[in-house]
Amino acid sequence: MKRVSVDIGGTFTDCFVAWDNKYIESKALTTHQNLALGFNEALKNACVELNLKESDLLSQVDSVRYATTLGTNALIQRKGPRLGMLTTMGFRSSVPLARAKGYATGLPHKEQMDVPNAQRPDPIVPIPMILDVRERIDYQGDVLLKLDEDDLRQKLRELVDKGAEAIVVTLANSVVNPEHELRVREVFLKEYPGHMLGAIPMLLSHQVGGRKGEYARAMSTIMDGFLHSTMYHGLGTLELNLRTAGYDKPMLCNHNSGGMAQLNSTDALQTVHSGPVSGIAASETLALQTELGNIVATDMGGTSFDIGIVVDGGVKYYDFNPEIERWMVAVPMVHLVTLGAGGGSICQYDRIYKTVQVGPESAGSDPGPAAYDRGGMRPTVTDADLMLGYLDPANYAGGHIKLNPKRSKQTLEELAEELDGDLIETCKLVKQTVDGNMANGIARELRTRGYEPVNFTTLAYGGNGPLHACGIARALGVKKILAPPFASTFSAVGAGNMNQMHIHELSTWTVLFDANQKKLFRDYAKFNGFVEELERRGREDLLRQGFEANKINYRLELDMRYGNQRVTTAVVTDLRRMDGQSDVLKLMEQFHQRYGERFGKGSQVTEAGVRVNTLRVCSFVETPSVNFQGLKPEGKGKKPPAPVSKRACHFVGHAKALETPIYGEDALAAETEIDGPAIVVTKATTYLIEPGWRYRATAQRAVWFTRND
Template identity: 75%
Template sequence: MKRVSVDIGGTFTDCFVAWGDRNIQGKALTTHHNLALGFNEALANACSELDVAVPALLSQVDSVRYATTLGTNALIERKGPRIGALVTTGFKSTIPLSRARGYGEGLPEEAQMDIPNASRPEPIVPIPMIREVRERVDYLGQIFWHLDEDDVRSRIRELVDAGAEALVVAFTNSVVNPAHELRVREIFLEEYPAHLLGAIPMLLSHQVAGRKGEYARSMSTIMDAFLHATMYHGLGTLELNLRANGYDKPMLVNHNSGGMAQLNSTDALQTVHSGPVSGIAASEHLMVQTGLGNVVATDMGGTSFDIGIVVEGGVKYYDFNPVIDRWLVSIPMVHLVTLGAGGGSICNYDRLFKSVKVGPQSAGSDPGPACYDRGGLQPTVTDADLLLGYLDPSNYANGHIKLNARRAKQAFEDLGDELDMSVVETAKLVKRTVDANMANGIATELRTRGYEPRDFTVLAYGGNGPLHACGIAAVLGVDRILAPPFSAVFSAVGAGNMNQMHIHEISTWTTLFDPNLKQFFSDYASFNANVEELERRGRDDLVRQGFEAGDIAYRLEIDMRYGNQRVQTAVVSDVLRLKSQRDVLRLIDQFHTRYGERFGEGSQSPEAGIRINTIRVCSYVVQSTASFSGIQDDGREGQRVEPVGTRACHFPGHDGPVETRLYDVGALAEGTRIDGPALVTTPATTYLVEPGWRYYAAAQGAVWFTRGGH
C-alpha cells in the first residue's frame, strides 16, 4: 500500500505516508492563507526520511486523502458569501427565530445559563435577505398551494439585486415532495443562465438534508452555501498543488460522517470537524484489530481537545442534529465533544474564582504561543510546559521550531502577579487546570452515557496527548493510558483508513407497533421502496467515482422512538429488507435492547407504541487500512535503554524541582521500560512520565503509561 493521508489542523498540518512496509510521519505549521504550503512542508519532511522526491512519491501513491479544518475556520472568521434564502410564505421567521434557542446553542453550559447576557450570533442570512414564495406542500407531500412562478421570478430578482452571491431554497415539507424546489432551480437557470450569472450556486434543502425539521434543514443548507466558495477554492488549491507535483488521481476528502469521497462528491458541510473524526476512525480500527475493548479517543492538539467514544459491537455514536459553531444542522456526524484545551490555549486570570482559566481561546499557529517567538504575547499551555522543563527548546517539532523560554517567562509574569504566585507555580497551576478540564470532559462524556472510565482504555494522541497523559489519568482515576502508534499524527492515520462512503436518509412516519389497534407494521413494500431508493442514491454516488456496483456494501440504520417521545435511538438493522412479521419483531427487539443499554433496563415503554422517524442507508466500499498489532503489554522487557541526560522539571504536588531522566527516540524500541520521572523526546512528540508512573514501549511505537501494579 502506498498512500498519503493528511490532517490539516488549526496549529499543525500532520502527514502520514504509507510506503510499502514503511510508515512515515511528518509535521509542519498550518499555513492558513494557503493550506498547500503547510502540506508541502509536512510531506517534504516525510519524504526526506524515505529519501524520495515529492513528485516521485506523488506519482506512485494510490491516493491522497485530506481531513481539514478549513470549514471550521471559515465559520469562526465569518468568511463567506452573501446568501439569499427563499422560503415558504408564512415561514420567514423560521430561520431567525432558531427555535427560540439560538441564544445558547453552541455555547458552554455556563454561558447558556447566563440568560440576562444572552445574545444571538450574527446571522449568516440577515432578515432582509430572506424572501417568501407563494407555495405549500403538506406533510404527506400533497401540493396544497401550487408554486406561483411569477412570484418566484420576482423574489429571485430581488435577492440578486440585493447582492446575493449564493441562493438557498428551503421550502416546507420539501423532503416529502421536492417538486417545487426543483422547479425553482429551473426557473433560476431560465432567468439567469450560467453565462450571465457566472458561478453563483443555488442549493436545494432536500438535497442537502433528507430529514424533516424545517429550521435544522434550512440551516444545513445555508451553512453549506456559506462554506461552498471557501471549500471550493481552498481544496481546489490543494488539488492544483497535487497536479503540479505529479499526482494525477482524484483527491479524496474525509467526511465528518466517518467516510470519505472525491472532492466533486463532497458537500462543504461534510468536511467540518473531519480531522477529529478521522482520529476516532483510527481508534476504531485499533480497537478491532488489537482487541482492546471499549476505548475513549482523546486528541490533544495545538488548538483543542477532542473526545470520542468507540464501543465493542459496532455501535457508532452519531449526532444526527449536531450544533456546528452556533447553529443546529441536520446531518449525521460522528459524535464528538470538543474542549478549548490544546497546547495553544490561552491562560487568563479568573477574577471570580481568583484562579486561572485555560481556553477556549487559542493562539493557533500564527502567532502561536509566546515561546514560538512569532509575536505571541499571551501565556499558553505550551509556554507552561516549557517553563516546567518538559520541552526541549532546541528539539521541538523535530527542531523546526526553536522555543524561546524568555518569551514564555515574560508572558507568565503578569499572570503570576495577578495570582501572587511565582512563574513556575503559575505554570504548575495551569498544568493542573488543563489536565483536570480534560479529565472532567472525558468523565462527563462517559458517565452521561452510562459508562465508567475504568471500563475503557483511554487513548492519548495528538501532538500534546502523550505530554499530558499521566496528568489526565491521575485526575480521571485510571491507572492505564495508551499513546497509540504514530500518536502525534494519529488523526492523519485515520484519514487514510476510512472507507469511501455516502449516507442518504429520508424522514418517514412509520408505526411498527400501534398500541391502540394492537397491530404490527405490515406495509413492507413501502418501507423497502424507501430503502431501495436510498441504496440507489448511494450506488450512483460511488459508481460515479469509478467503483463497480458489485463492490458496494450497504448498512441500514433506523431512528426509532416510543410513541411521541422526542428522544430517538439509532438501530443498525440486521436485514436490509422487511419481508415478514418476524423481521419486524427482530427490529423491535434490537430497539428494545439498544434503548435499555442507553437509558437503563426497564425504561422501555412499548405500550406507548413504536415508531420509525428516519430511514438511513450507508453505502460504502471497503478500503485497505494500516495494520495495528502487538501493542499489548506482554510482560517482556527489552534491552535496557540509557538516558541521554537529565533536566530539572517541576511537577504538581512536588514543591521543588525534580531531577528527571531524559531519553531520545531510542526509548521507543519495543520492550523498553522506564520508571518516572522521565522525558522521552522524539521528532514528533514528547512523552512525559510523571513521578509514580511507568512507561512501556510496545510494538509500532505504541506506549503504555501505567501506575501502581498495573
C-alpha cells in the same frame, strides 16, 4: 499500500505516509493563508526520511486524503458569499428564531447559563435576504397550495437585485415531496441562465438533508451555501497543488460522517470537524484489530482537545442534529466533544475565582505560543510546559521550531504577579488546571451516557497527548492510559483508514405497531421502495467515483421511537428488506433492546406504539487500512537505553525540581520500560513520565502509562 493522509489542524499540519510496510510521520505549521504550503512542508519532511523526491512519491501513491479545517475557519471568520434564502410562505422567521435556542446553541454550559448577557450570533443570512414564496406541501407529500411561479419570479428578482451571490431554497416538507424545490431551480435557471449572472449557485434543502425539521435542515443548507465557494477554491487549490507536483488521481476528502469521497462528491458542510473525526476513525480501527474493548479517544493538539467514544465492537456514537459553530444542523456526524484545551490555549487570571483560566481562546499557529517567538504576547500551556522543563528549546518538533524560553518566562511572570505567586508554582497550576479540565470533560462525556472511566481504555494522542497523558489519567482517577501507535499524527492515520462512504436519509411516517388498532405494519413494498431508493443514490455516488457495483456494501439504520415521544433512538439492523411480520417483529425487538441499553431495562413501552421516523442507508466500499499490531506488553520489560541527557523538571505535588533523565527515540523500542520521572523526546512529540508512573513501550511505538501503586 502506498498512501498519503493529511490532517490539517488549527496549529499543525500532520502528514502520515504509508509506503509499503514503512510508516512515516511528519509535521509542519499550518499555513492558514494557503493550506498547500503547510502540506508541502510536511510532505517534504516525510520524503527526506524516505529518500524520495515529492514528485516521485506522489506519482506512485494510490491516494492522497485530506482532513481540513478550512470550513471551520471560514465559519469563525465569517468569510463567505452574501446569501439569499427562499422558504415557504409563513416560514420566514424559522431561521432567525432558531427554535428559541439561538442564544445558547454551540456555547459552553457556563455561558449558556448566563441568560442576561446572552447574544445571538450574527446571522449567516441577513433577515432582509430571507423571502417566502406561495406554496405548501403537507407532511405526507400532498400539494396543498401549488407553487405560484409569478410570485417566485418576483422574489428571485428581489434577491438578485439585493446582491445575492448564492441562493438556498428550503421549502416545508420538501424531503417528502421535492417537486416544488426542483421547480424553483428550473424557473431560476430559465430566468437567470449561468452566462448572465456568472452561475450563481442554488442549493436545494432536500438534497443537503433528507430529514424533517425545518430549522435544522435550513441551517444545513445555509451553511453549505456559505462554505461552498470557500471550500471549492480552497480544496481546488490543494488539488491543483497535487497536480503540479505530479499526482494525477482524484483527491479524496474526509467527511465528518466517518467516511470519505472524491472532491466532486463532497459537500462543504461534510468537511467541518473532519480532522478530529479522523482520529475517532483510527481509534475504531485500533479497537477492532487489537481487541482493546471500550475506548475513549482524546486528541490534544495545539488548539483544542477533542473527545470521542467507541464502545466494544467498534461502534461509534453519532449526532444526527450536531451543533457546528453556533448553529444546529441536520447532517449525520460522528459524535465529538471539543474543549478549548490545547498546547496553544491561552492562560489568564480568573478574577472571580482568583485562579488560572486555561482556554478556550487559543494562540493557534500564528502567532502561536510566546515561545515560538512569532509575536505571541500571552502565556499558553506550551509556555508553561517549557518553563517546567518538559520541552527542549532546541529540539521541539524535530528541531523545526526553536523555542525562546525568555519570551515564555516574561509572559508567565506577568500571570504570576496577578496570582501573587512565583513562576514555577504558576506553571504547575496551569498544568494542573488544563489536565483537570480535560479529565472533567472525559468523565462528563462518559458518565452522561451511563459509563464509568475505569471501564474504558483512554487513548491520549495528538501532538500534546503523550505529554499530558499522566496528568489526565491522574485527574481522571484511572491507573493506566495509552498513547497509541503514531500518537502525534494519529488523526492523520485515521484519515488514511476511512472507507469511501456516503450516507443518505429519508424522513418517513412508518408505524410498525399501531397501538390504537393493535396492528403490525404490512406495507412491505413501500418500506422496501424507500430503502431501494436510498441504496440507489449511494450506489450512484460510488459508481461515479469508479467503483464496481459488486464491491459496494450497504448498512441500514433507522431512527425509531415509542408513540409520540420526542426522543428517537438509532437502530442499526442487518435487515435490508421486509418480507413479512417476522421481519417487523425482529426490528421491534432490536429497537426494544437498544432502547433498554440506552435508558435502562424496563423503560420500554411497546404498548405506546412503535414508529420509524427516519431511514438511513450507509453505502460504502472497504479499502485497505493501516494494520495495528497487538498492544499488550509481552513478558518482562527491557531496560531502557542510556539517557541522552538530564535536566531539572518540576512536577505537580513535588516542591522541588527533580533530576529527570531524557531519552531519545530508541526508548520507543518494544518492551522498553522506564520508571518516572523521565522524558522521551521524538521528532514528533514528547512523552512525559511523571513520578509514580511507569512507561512501557509495545509494538509500533505505542506506549502504556501505568501507576506504580
